[in-house]
Amino acid sequence: MNYSNENIDLAAIYNYTEYPDKQAGRCDNCDHSHFQSKVKDGKFLRECRNCGMKEFI
Numbered sequence: 001m002n003y004s005n006e007n008i009d010l011a012a013i014y015n016y017t018e019y020p021d022k023q024a025g026r027c028d029n030c031d032h033s034h035f036q037s038k039v040k041d042g043k044f045l046r047e048c049r050n051c052g053m054k055e056f057i
């Protein structure tokens with residue numbers, strides 16, 4: 001895994017399998033632990049409530 005915080009694209013949707021949390025339950029981008037979840041394309045989409053980073057989980 002060779003990505004850093006600077007590379008996170010908030011317009012993109014990441015996959016948890018490819019980009020697991022560096023710290024479980026925390027946003028990789030801003031380190032917040034509050035998310036909102038919704039279903040998109042039949043998958044759970046987790047969106048950080050602070051920075052808006054999106055990830056399929």
Ligand SMILES: [Zn+2]
Pocket residue numbers: 027028029030031032048049050051052053
């Ligand atoms: Zn965040």
